[in-house]
Amino acid sequence: xxxxxxxxxxxxxxxxxxxxxxxxxxxxVTRYLAWYQQKPGQAxxxxxxxxxxxxxxxxxxxxGSGSGTDFTLTISSLEPEDFAVYYCQQRxxxxxxxxxQGTRLEIK
Amino acid sequence: xxxxxESGGGVVQPGTSLRLSCAASGFTFNQYAMHxxxxxxxxxxxxxxxxxxxxxxxxxADSVKGRCTISRDNSKNTxxxxxxxxxxxxxxxxxxxxxRTLGPAAYYFDNWGQGTLVIVSS
Numbered sequence: 746x747x748x749x750x751x752x753x754x755x756x757x758x759x760x761x762x763x764x765x766x767x768x769x770x771x772x773x774v775t776r777y778l779a780w781y782q783q784k785p786g787q788a789x790x791x792x793x794x795x796x797x798x799x800x801x802x803x804x805x806x807x808x809g810s811g812s813g814t815d816f817t818l819t820i821s822s823l824e825p826e827d828f829a830v831y832y833c834q835q836r837x838x839x840x841x842x843x844x845x846q847g848t849r850l851e852i853k
Numbered sequence: 854x855x856x857x858x859e860s861g862g863g864v865v866q867p868g869t870s871l872r873l874s875c876a877a878s879g880f881t882f883n884q885y886a887m888h889x890x891x892x893x894x895x896x897x898x899x900x901x902x903x904x905x906x907x908x909x910x911x912x913x914a915d916s917v918k919g920r921c922t923i924s925r926d927n928s929k930n931t932x933x934x935x936x937x938x939x940x941x942x943x944x945x946x947x948x949x950x951x952x953r954t955l956g957p958a959a960y961y962f963d964n965w966g967q968g969t970l971v972i973v974s975s
Contacts, residue, residue: 779961781898781962787967788948788965788966788967788968789898789948789962789965790965791953791961791962791963794953794959794961800953800963801963832897832898834898834961836959836960836961839912839958839960840900840903840912840913840914840960841914841915842900842914842960843900844897844898844899844900845897846897847897
């Protein structure tokens with residue numbers, strides 16, 4: 746099983762600041778990685794797939810980068826609605842799909 | 854717009870069975886693979902199972918293999934998950950999720966239902 750480790754567990758920032766979230770895989774997933782956002786009481790929403798492709802309707806302030814074992818989700822300038830939990834997910838060795846444990850982005 | 858509505862959750866005793874349903878609308882259901890993903894209270898996300906668009910190919914997470922059966926009725930635009938021999942560790946919100954691409958599963962999830970809660974407790 747490929748283990749995804751996200752850091753930090755919690756990130757405290759203010760609106761307008763830049764957020765950088767990390768996801769590290771226990772072995773290479775090439776570029777088969779997605780990012781999801783989940784708000785309290787809601788289902789996850791896909792933001793990024795294949796490491797850097799924005800999903801339909803996702804604002805340009807969200808960007809993804811990386812390959813192999815190290816990936817980053819960047820939010821260029823935080824909006825109030827961006828404070829949520831973020832998960833990475835790999836599909837490299839399907840069907841053994843795994844998610845990271847999440848990063849909570851909270852308002853400072 | 855895509856809509857996925859799960860049902861069938863509830864409080865059940867260990868060792869019993871449950872069938873979850875997911876009614877889909879707003880897209881051509883028979884052209885997409887579909888998934889179940891669960892989330893335990895206070896924990897992260899765990900992929901459970903996938904079924905191909907035509908229902909022929911199915912895969913399961915090791916944690917549910919042998920106890921779960923995923924199925925679909927394309928004439929009713931409905932996805933199912935039968936869970937047998939329920940354990941306390943199966944307690945979770947169960948989401949159905951649409952695969953992102955037409956045809957073979959891409960294992961990315963672009964639309965999710967609101968989830969149905971399964972609580973396994975004696």
